[in-house]
Amino acid sequence: MAEIDRDKLLDIYTRTMKVNRTDxxxxxxxxxxxxxxxxxxxxxxxxVSAAAMAALEDDxxxxxxxxxxxxxTAKGIPIQKWWGECLGxxxxxxxxxxxxxxxxxxxxxxxxxxxxVGSGLPxxxxxxxxxxxxxxxxVTLVSFGDGAAxxxxxxxxxxxxxxYKLPVIFLCQNNRYGEHTAYADHTDSPNIAARAxxxxxxxxxxxxxxxxxxxxxMADAVEHARSGKGPVLVEAMCYRMMGHFFGSDFSYMxxxxxxxxxxxxxxxxxxxxxxxRQFTEEELDKIVxxxxxxxxxxxQHALDAPLPDTDEIYKDVLEETA
Amino acid sequence: xxxxxxxxxxxxxxxxxxxxxxxxxxxxxxxxxxxxxxVFKVTAGLTEKYGENRIRATPISETAIIGAAVGAAxxxxxxxxxxxxxNFVGVCMDQIVNHAxxxxxxxxxxxxxxxxxxxxxxxxxxxxxQHSDMLEAWFAHVAxxxxxxxxxxxxxxxxxxxxxDANDPVIFIENIxxxxxxxxxxxxxYRVPLGKAAVPKEGSDISLITYGRTVLDxxxxxxxxxxxxxxxxxxxxxxxxxxxxxxxxxxxxxxGRALTLHEAVRPFGTGAEIAxxxxxxxxxxxxxPVRRIGGTFSAVPxxxxxxxxxxxxxxxxxxxxxxxxxxx
Numbered sequence: 157m158a159e160i161d162r163d164k165l166l167d168i169y170t171r172t173m174k175v176n177r178t179d180x181x182x183x184x185x186x187x188x189x190x191x192x193x194x195x196x197x198x199x200x201x202x203x204v205s206a207a208a209m210a211a212l213e214d215d216x217x218x219x220x221x222x223x224x225x226x227x228x229t230a231k232g233i234p235i236q237k238w239w240g241e242c243l244g245x246x247x248x249x250x251x252x253x254x255x256x257x258x259x260x261x262x263x264x265x266x267x268x269x270x271x272x273v274g275s276g277l278p279x280x281x282x283x284x285x286x287x288x289x290x291x292x293x294x295v296t297l298v299s300f301g302d303g304a305a306x307x308x309x310x311x312x313x314x315x316x317x318x319x320y321k322l323p324v325i326f327l328c329q330n331n332r333y334g335e336h337t338a339y340a341d342h343t344d345s346p347n348i349a350a351r352a353x354x355x356x357x358x359x360x361x362x363x364x365x366x367x368x369x370x371x372x373x374m375a376d377a378v379e380h381a382r383s384g385k386g387p388v389l390v391e392a393m394c395y396r397m398m399g400h401f402f403g404s405d406f407s408y409m410x411x412x413x414x415x416x417x418x419x420x421x422x423x424x425x426x427x428x429x430x431x432x433r434q435f436t437e438e439e440l441d442k443i444v445x446x447x448x449x450x451x452x453x454x455x456q457h458a459l460d461a462p463l464p465d466t467d468e469i470y471k472d473v474l475e476e477t478a
Numbered sequence: 479x480x481x482x483x484x485x486x487x488x489x490x491x492x493x494x495x496x497x498x499x500x501x502x503x504x505x506x507x508x509x510x511x512x513x514x515x516x517v518f519k520v521t522a523g524l525t526e527k528y529g530e531n532r533i534r535a536t537p538i539s540e541t542a543i544i545g546a547a548v549g550a551a552x553x554x555x556x557x558x559x560x561x562x563x564x565n566f567v568g569v570c571m572d573q574i575v576n577h578a579x580x581x582x583x584x585x586x587x588x589x590x591x592x593x594x595x596x597x598x599x600x601x602x603x604x605x606x607x608q609h610s611d612m613l614e615a616w617f618a619h620v621a622x623x624x625x626x627x628x629x630x631x632x633x634x635x636x637x638x639x640x641x642x643d644a645n646d647p648v649i650f651i652e653n654i655x656x657x658x659x660x661x662x663x664x665x666x667x668y669r670v671p672l673g674k675a676a677v678p679k680e681g682s683d684i685s686l687i688t689y690g691r692t693v694l695d696x697x698x699x700x701x702x703x704x705x706x707x708x709x710x711x712x713x714x715x716x717x718x719x720x721x722x723x724x725x726x727x728x729x730x731x732x733x734g735r736a737l738t739l740h741e742a743v744r745p746f747g748t749g750a751e752i753a754x755x756x757x758x759x760x761x762x763x764x765x766x767p768v769r770r771i772g773g774t775f776s777a778v779p780x781x782x783x784x785x786x787x788x789x790x791x792x793x794x795x796x797x798x799x800x801x802x803x804x805x806x
Contacts, residue, residue, distance in 0.1 A: 289501075
């Protein structure tokens with residue numbers, strides 16, 4: 157397998173740390189009681205999101221879930237607007253009407269963030285169908301978890317995507333849990349990607365904690381979809397290192413699982429790869445410091461931002477009420 | 479002008495919208511030429527003109543059909559998705575209610591969802607409990623969408639054009655028993671605005687508020703009662719939600735009496751909402767309670783005589799009107 161180009165590697169690292177620092181900051185604010193909102197932690201899954209977004213073009217479409225912070229920030233959503241939305245402010249991407257589970261920013265291709273497990277896949281097909289109809293060359297990537305693979309819409313969407321050879325990438329972030337239920341307690345088959353074969357689709361399972369596996373797999377999938385060969389199911393094995401949502405009990409996660417995921421933590425592994433590729437500690441630290449400074453400013457902006465006007469509840473219901 | 483059936487009217491409206499805008503496309507089960515152009519032939523002849531990408535025959539996958547329509551709409555296209563029979567919306571309610579209807583609002587206006595969901599249904603054809611229900615109240619109860627049903631071919635042509643023009647989701651209900659109805663063709667480009675009721679018969683004693691196939695019953699009853707000296711005004715909502723409150727209230731303020739009529743079951747039906755609104759807003763002009771007629775509160779039965787007993791009858795309409803005007 158060809159080595160990842162150095163610029164691309166730096167790009168992936170930067171995106172990964174953006175996701176991670178955003179996640180850390182969010183948890184800090186929640187712990188301090190400065191904000192009190194639903195937040196679905198992405199600790200442990202940063203690299204998967206970053207590598208996937210780094211494999212896309214800026215104008216490609218993304219559909220994600222309530223645990224979509226990784227895709228959103230790694231795709232390049234303006235972070236002041238992102239924090240504004242998460243804090244329910246008028247300056248948010250959705251004027252505070254969507255919230256953490258419904259971030260939308262079409263300018264950066266974040267078309268839908270759904271709060272319903274598995275509902276993104278059929279919608280991703282539609283975005284890809286539009287690209288197929290009008291020949292704009294875009295691909296659509298939809299991210300979801302292993303739990304979503306057991307929703308009926310997954311089956312319907314996979315079959316339809318392959319039938320029409322839609323330019324869509326199904327990214328299953330297999331984080332070993334569907335809500336509070338461990339993978340082995342919701343699915344008996346050893347992996348999700350094998351299901352692709354049943355639809356006549358290309359499917360791969362890769363280590364989502366290793367940049368040298370996940371990025372090439374994503375790049376291949378994007379190339380496959382964009383060249384008209386049809387959809388791909390990429391299953392990225394990773395760990396959800398926190399509970400289902402911030403503050404939720406995760407005592408159900410067994411000790412040995414916690415130890416295993418600590419050992420597989422993608423961040424130290426990525427840092428080692430960076431150092432092996434002759435990036436210096438200072439360079440890497442500087443990237444993180446810059447990200448932290450940017451986040452700090454965005455958070456303050458969001459904290460200071462005005463609340464949405466209460467008459468917003470009547471607006472954007474139908475075009476007539478826009 | 480030539481006469482057209484409702485089927486032709488819908489076909490013409492879709493055809494001209496597709497000719498004018500490359501972003502308009504149809505998808506659904508059996509819709510393309512290979513399958514005969516739809517079970518009720520509404521999309522017949524369109525595959526030959528626009529190709530299989532724009533008349534997409536789909537697998538039997540209602541969630542994937544509506545999801546695809548939603549996604550394509552977000553990307554700027556104007557999909558017309560067909561759910562073959564209205565009861566099958568049960569399969570894809572998440573896509574309709576949680577996504578299509580709410581994405582405009584939840585995105586702060588960034589992602590409107592201009593889709594038309596065509597669906598057919600109707601009591602009186604012996605299809606039984608899972609192929610006959612009028613479920614308009616389910617959608618009327620959800621903010622963010624229009625619910626439309628034509629009662630004649632000309633309105634079908636005009637409402638379909640307006641539905642395709644609309645920048646929000648539209649549930650477009652076609653009654654199976656109405657496909658063969660004929661009207662004088664209103665011609666190309668004809669539009670009936672959404673949210674605007676019609677008053678196909680004026681009257682002074684009672685307002686009979688209805689939509690879809692039961693408009694035919696209403697008009698027949700109104701004609702019969704005219705001979706007995708009872709003057710019935712028939713209001714055809716055409717758009718069930720959000721409905722034309724102005725026309726409804728003006729009619730009731732004039733007549734002082736109201737009866738709502740729909741094929742859907744009576745409890746929690748659209749008639750209940752309309753009746754409540756009339757009583758709040760026309761109280762001083764009302765001469766009696768607002769009455770409601772709807773289907774029987776059970777599953778639609780199969781046997782013909784049971785089905786006919788289930789559905790609101792003309793005798794029932796006459797009885798309710800006479801009771802209301804005091805001539806029972």
